[in-house]
Amino acid sequence: MQDERPVPYNLSQYSLPAVTVDVVIFSLINRTLHVLLVQRKRWPFEGQWAIPGGFIRLDESLEEAARRELEEETGVRDVYLEQLYTFGDVHRDPRHRVISVAYIALVRADAQTIRVSDESSDVRWFPVDQVPSPLAFDHDQILAYALSRLRSKLEYTTLAFQLLPELFSILELKHIYEQILGEKLDKGNFYRKIKEAGILEETPYMREGRGRPTRLWRFRRNRPSDKQFVFRWREDRRES
Amino acid sequence: MQDERPVPYNLSQYSLPAVTVDVVIFSLINRTLHVLLVQRKRWPFEGQWAIPGGFIRLDESLEEAARRELEEETGVRDVYLEQLYTFGDVHRDPRHRVISVAYIALVRADAQTIRVSDESSDVRWFPVDQVPSPLAFDHDQILAYALSRLRSKLEYTTLAFQLLPELFSILELKHIYEQILGEKLDKGNFYRKIKEAGILEETPYMREGRGRPTRLWRFRRNRPSDKQFVFRWREDRRES
DNA sequence: TCAATTAGTGCATAAATAACACTAAAAACC
DNA sequence: GGTTTTTAGTGTTATTTATGCACTAATTGA
Numbered sequence: 218m219q220d221e222r223p224v225p226y227n228l229s230q231y232s233l234p235a236v237t238v239d240v241v242i243f244s245l246i247n248r249t250l251h252v253l254l255v256q257r258k259r260w261p262f263e264g265q266w267a268i269p270g271g272f273i274r275l276d277e278s279l280e281e282a283a284r285r286e287l288e289e290e291t292g293v294r295d296v297y298l299e300q301l302y303t304f305g306d307v308h309r310d311p312r313h314r315v316i317s318v319a320y321i322a323l324v325r326a327d328a329q330t331i332r333v334s335d336e337s338s339d340v341r342w343f344p345v346d347q348v349p350s351p352l353a354f355d356h357d358q359i360l361a362y363a364l365s366r367l368r369s370k371l372e373y374t375t376l377a378f379q380l381l382p383e384l385f386s387i388l389e390l391k392h393i394y395e396q397i398l399g400e401k402l403d404k405g406n407f408y409r410k411i412k413e414a415g416i417l418e419e420t421p422y423m424r425e426g427r428g429r430p431t432r433l434w435r436f437r438r439n440r441p442s443d444k445q446f447v448f449r450w451r452e453d454r455r456e457s
Numbered sequence: 458m459q460d461e462r463p464v465p466y467n468l469s470q471y472s473l474p475a476v477t478v479d480v481v482i483f484s485l486i487n488r489t490l491h492v493l494l495v496q497r498k499r500w501p502f503e504g505q506w507a508i509p510g511g512f513i514r515l516d517e518s519l520e521e522a523a524r525r526e527l528e529e530e531t532g533v534r535d536v537y538l539e540q541l542y543t544f545g546d547v548h549r550d551p552r553h554r555v556i557s558v559a560y561i562a563l564v565r566a567d568a569q570t571i572r573v574s575d576e577s578s579d580v581r582w583f584p585v586d587q588v589p590s591p592l593a594f595d596h597d598q599i600l601a602y603a604l605s606r607l608r609s610k611l612e613y614t615t616l617a618f619q620l621l622p623e624l625f626s627i628l629e630l631k632h633i634y635e636q637i638l639g640e641k642l643d644k645g646n647f648y649r650k651i652k653e654a655g656i657l658e659e660t661p662y663m664r665e666g667r668g669r670p671t672r673l674w675r676f677r678r679n680r681p682s683d684k685q686f687v688f689r690w691r692e693d694r695r696e697s
Numbered sequence: 698t699c700a701a702t703t704a705g706t707g708c709a710t711a712a713a714t715a716a717c718a719c720t721a722a723a724a725a726c727c
Numbered sequence: 728g729g730t731t732t733t734t735a736g737t738g739t740t741a742t743t744t745a746t747g748c749a750c751t752a753a754t755t756g757a
Contacts, residue, residue, distance in 0.1 A: 233473040234515060236556055275474060275554045279545035303543045303558050305519035314515045316476055318543050318556075388704070406746065408705065428703025429753035628735070646715065648736065668734025669722040 234305075234314040238282040239270030239356075241301065241363040242291060243345075244324040245380045248389075250345045250396045252360065253290065254352070255337035261311045262353030268360065269340075270317065283320040290340065292330050297323040297379035301363055309355045319359050321366060323379040371397050375416060378436040384422060386431040387411060474545075474554040478522040479510030479596075481541065481603040482531060483585075484564040485620045488629075490585045490636045492600065493530060494592070495577040501551045502593030508600065509580075510557065523560040530580065531571055537563040537619035541603055549595045559599050561606060563619040611637050615656060615676065624662060624673040627651060 242253040254266040269290045273282045283298055298320055305316040331340050343349070345364060351357050370376050377393050391407045411417060415437070422433040482493040494506040509530045513522045523538055538560055545556040571580050583589070585604060591597050610616050617633045631647045651657060655677070662673040 232515065234476055234513065236474055236476060273474065273545070273556075275472060276547060278547055279543060279556070300542060302540060303519060305513070305558070307516060307518055316513075316519070316558075318545065386704085403747070404704090405706075405708095405748080410745095425754080426703070427755065428701080429705080429755095431704060626735085643715065643717085644735085645717080645737070650714095665723075666734070667724060668732080669724095669736080671735060 234316045236273045237270050237315055237317045238273055238279060238286055238320060239268045239317050239359060240283050240286050240290075240298075240320045240322050241268055241360060242287060242322045242324060243363075243367065243380070244342065245326040245393060245396070246342055248392055248396070250380075251342040252345050252348065252363075253331065253340065253342055254348065255290070256339040256341075257353055258338045264338075265351070265353040266341075266343075266349045267337075267353035268319075268356045269337075270319075273318075279318050280320075283318075283322070287322050290332065291324060292332055293324055296325070297376065301359070301366055304355060304359060306355065317359075319363070321363050323376065325382055326380060327382040368397055368399075375436065378416075381436070384420060384433040384435055386424065386433055387417070388431065390434075474556045476513045477510050477555055477557045478513055478519060478526055478560060479508045479557050479599060480523050480526050480530075480538075480560045480562050481508055481600060482527060482562045482564060483603075483607065483620070484582065485566040485633060485636070486582055488632055488636070490620075491582040492585050492588065492603075493571065493580065493582055494588065495530070496579040496581075497593055498578045504578075505591070505593040506581075506583075506589045506596075507593035508559075508596045509577075510559075513558075519558050520560075523558075523562070527562050529572070531564060533564055536565070537616065541599070541606060544595060544599060546595065557599075559603070561603050563616065565622055566620060567622040608637055608639075618656075618676040621676070624660060624675055626664065626671040626673060627657070628671065630674075 244251050244253070253269065255269045256266050257263055269286060271282075271286055271289075273279065277285065279300070280298065283300075284294070287296065287298070288294055301319040301321050303316060303318045307314060309315065309317070331342070348360065352360065367376070371394065377390065377397070380393055381390065387408060388404070390411065391402055391404065394407070395402055417434045418437040420433050420435050423430045424433055484491050484493070493509065495509045496506050497503055509526055511522075511526055511529075513519065517525065519540070520538065523540075524534070527536065527538070528534055541559040541561050543556060543558045547554065549555065549557070571582070588600065592600065607616070611634065617630065617637070620633055621630065627648060628644070630651065631642055631644065634647075635642055657674040658677040660673050660675050663670045664673055
């Protein structure tokens with residue numbers, strides 16, 4: 218419950234923390250998982266890279282704030298967005314008390330464009346295993362947690378499809394799983410599992426390449442079966 | 458990242474949301490899963506039941522605030538505590554903008570005592586399937602989410618032990634699983650799984666009852682094997 | 698035409714799961 | 728004091744699911 222007392226309207230701002238929303242934006246670029254970072258212009262952590270974010274406005278919900286930040290940084294709408302965790306250590310920001318609600322966003326491989334806002338000196342996609350270290354604030358921790366969540370949810374949700382374009386081959390999908398999980402998967406077992414799950418819709422399209430042409434598939438959004446999709450490759454990677 | 462601009466210190470409090478921490482406190486009472494609720498004394502939602510919580514102080518982290526709330530309501534320390542989700546819809550509190558960071562707490566069966574604070578007219582444990590409806594604010598939603606998280610984490614963590622006293626029998630443990638999952642489990646399979654997992658430590662103690670006396674066990678905190686404990690009964694109950 | 702390359706299938710075996718029948722040790726009943 | 732009831736705990740087997748790996752398929756390039 219909220220405290221019973223109405224917040225006194227003459228409360229000074231010193232008794233209220235500031236609240237920001239930070240968005241960890243992932244995308245697949247050149248078949249590699251990337252994260253979007255911005256370079257800070259001013260103190261504190263001037264010149265260091267950080268996860269994009271900003272203060273929440275009083276007339277928007279947390280998710281609306283996250284979508285706004287996302288669009289300001291990437292110009293992209295309608296992406297997968299999920300709340301990650303709320304970080305609220307007392308001294309995570311040297312200026313004053315700031316509580317940050319972190320979100321994860323997944324941007325389709327074919328959709329990303331980025332904009333440099335005037336509040337940062339640079340914006341860039343980094344491969345997740347090559348992010349500059351350390352990041353500003355407690356953002357190393359936030360990014361690590363985001364990756365861990367991404368890995369664990371990959372196994373029991375259809376989250377991976379959010380990173381793919383409309384049409385894709387089954388082996389491309391397998392490649393995403395390998396990218397994010399960081400391990401090789403068996404081709405035969407992957408085909409079997411993904412087919413059995415019934416979440417793919419065959420299309421008449423093929424794509425030619427070096428060897429045998431490959432069939433293209435599409436993610437079936439409202440599949441008839443109502444049983445939940447579970448795609449677990451290993452037992453021991455779920456978040457604790 | 459945080460916004461680049463230092464928060465202007467003359468910012469009025471109208472531009473900052475208030476932040477509360479709400480704690481969904483579960484315990485096992487008479488072998489049944491209960492949740493602690495407080496009855497509100499004042500407007501809004503006067504007389505209705507709510508999840509205990511309160512405003513965060515500037516000199517405490519989110520988790521510290523949750524522990525403080527928990528101790529104020531139950532007098533209990535050293536309990537399992539985990540962040541659930543942050544609720545921030547614009548109009549969830551009719552008075553002003555309030556963002557609430559919700560936590561889950563698990564209190565051991567033998568430990569609960571409750572105190573009525575002077576800010577609420579009553580405090581009570583409710584069986585989770587008999588909570589008064591509707592709760593104040595968006596607390597129905599918070600409670601539903603907490604239960605869902607509890608169920609899903611039960612299967613791949615050792616969370617259930619947090620609800621048991623120091624010594625317990627294997628069938629008592631099975632009972633907790635059944636309580637929280639809401640389904641009967643096979644005795645033989647339960648014994649096999651829990652033994653194989655190697656997370657229990659045999660004690661010399663027995664407890665006598667109606668039939669054959671039962672052996673008492675203790676949860677092994679730092680078990681030698683470093684592989685993660687996984688206790689999954691069904692595939693399809695994980696959170697999405 | 699034949700090696701190289703990428704796509705996709707089949708299958709034997711191993712491991713996990715589920716259902717259920719069985720034995721064990723005490724108290725309650727008569 | 729024997730028999731029934733109750734709770735504890737073990738064993739066994741059929742079925743399902745996971746895993747590793749060998750195989751076939753269709754194309755390009757030499």
